[in-house]
Amino acid sequence: MIKTTLARLQQKHRTTRYPDGPPPSLPDRYRGRPVIAAGACPEGCRQCADECPTGAITLEGSVGLDLGKCLFCARCEAVCPAQAIRFGRDHQLAASRREDLVLGPEGARLAVELSDRLRRLLGRSLKLRVVSAGGCNACEADTNVLSTVGWDLGRFGIQFVASPRHADGLLITGPVTAAMRPALRKTWEAVPEPKIVIAVGACAISGGPFLGHAEQHDGAASTVPVDLHIPGCPPHPLTILDGLLRLLGRIPEPEAGG
């Protein structure tokens, strides 16, 4: 007992005060939301698109970078001769609509709050069932981290629950493998209405590194309707938290993107 108490004192209080206080510091080399410079591309250059592992970059007039496919490997930044793509430090990446994830020079359109009705229902108590459907387990790991003392997701009324029948929605990771598709569908059907679906990570949004493979379905939207997309490979816990809070309208002053 005494040992336990002394250990408790030694370990101190470590829960982040975010969003009331500043967010936990991000690594110095963190790759957050890319910033795309308008009109910087040399004529005919397509080095970034050719280098990109997932085909996230389109070059029609200007660079379009699909955050839903992006692995944040920064190969494009490294090969670009004109610094048209630079990885910034902004951790806010979540979007409500799939098409809003395609980033151009005009910047990002971040996720919007749930409808008033849903927010009244879920805003102070959101129970999520996590379904891992392929992928590499990193998204699950950094989702799990939100339940540790450092983040203490419970203080927002958000909790991961064991049964879909206790849940208000699903949080899905992975590209949805052939073998997981029926299980995902059944789990979704078992969640009572109204329900929401959150896709976390490049796999769940687009298939990620496995995009196009016959063994999977290129993301959660192939199987269930998605209300929130949180990009990354995997997204930083802060990015996941930002997405969840944004959905619930609990980010104090929504910053304009860009």
Place this chain on the structure above:
Amino acid sequence: MSAHLGNGESIALGDLPVLSVAALRDEVIGGVARGRRLAAYFGAGRRGDALRVVAVVAGDDDGELLACAADVSGSYDALTPDCPQAHWFERELAEQWGVEPRGHPWLKPIRRIPDAFFRVDGEEVHEVAVGPVHAGVIEPGHFRFQCHGEEVLHLEIALGYQHRGVERALVGGPDRRTLAYMETLAGDTTIGHALAHALVREALGGGGAPPRALAIAGIALELERLANHIGDLGALAGDVGFLPTAAYCGRIRGDVLNATAQLCGNRFGRGLVRPYGLDHDVDDALREDLQRRLAAARQDFAVADRLLWDSPSVMARFEGTGLLSLDVCDEIGLVGPAARACGAERDVRQNHPHGIYRFVHIPICTWPTGDVFGRAHVRSIEVQRSFAFIQELLDSLPGGPVALERPAPPAADRLAVALVEGWRGEICHVALTGADGRFARYKVVDPSFHNWFGLALAMRGQQISDFPLCNKSFNLSYCGHDL
């Protein structure tokens, strides 16, 4: 009769002995009987009607890797009855290539959900089915228990829910997606698999990463071990309801992941290890930052760890739970902390050292009990050793660049083998190139491939309520197995 090579070396395909099936059986069965291990055994491609199978046998005493091949068509005499280490490999072989290892005692697919499960009949026997969607935030898999009351008579583990076709997609590489595949074979083992791939590429192309890169890669690999072992110790504490250590270790694990992120911007180490070097260097400021972070994490861990081992109620739950004997461990070819916790001196860093481990040694840590206690204890000691190892390396980083200017492409018609001691155990990558220098076959053996069956055996005769604890004490990868 086999070709001899060292870890991270390659041979010309012309020098790979193609034996008769009988001779290949003798090589593998005889080698394993003399204390070697089957590190990989797989189909490398078809030649007409025949399938070329390749076996890699690892000698942990002499650091040698023995490779041989044979052409099989239709069916052949299975290795498994004489060499149980082959059992999972042969099931995979049958599933992937449609050949039949004759006499295999349990020839079911390993990545396809079986039509029927093993059943124990009896009036009071009941069956418990769990998964693929589990109660926690974890990967999918299906567990089928045959129980008598609380006692588990048999556990059958059905995997494959994470199968996303990576090995198939690696053929024809290396290409722009290859590294992304390596870093997502098992997300919690990003560094381990990326390093094994780098070794394979360097073995195929000749030359290697500069000394500074080797040292920093070693730091990254040990950080990966730290994060996962600390997380596991916390989770084991959580599974027996000892919340202080669970809470502290959960956070300390995060501190270690953040240290990895300081290296490369990503908590799982993505974007760091490349063939022929690293994408990021460590300058003086970063070195001091890492030293400061790790000193704090080490101190916090020491307190959380002490607390765990000082709690009799925790020890009562750990001791004697999920037992495996050294005999069973050797027979089925367990790797990693699960093997070392049975007393096996099995650690790639010592037995087949590569890179920095050739110059800076990290002692093997074993424990003879083979139970949850042993698996936790080995992790706890390894955490301390990894902290010390990283500190030593940070204090004496070699100078020079961290990457070669011009990485060499893989040479044509070669076979390369690389072993890396990931935090779960031995990672084995074997690549065969074609005449065009592209991967004709790229075989990945995650440590989980060897160890899932160990979990099933450890559950025999246990209370079903101890499954979460036993499972966590192995903490195997579904995605690394399913690929």
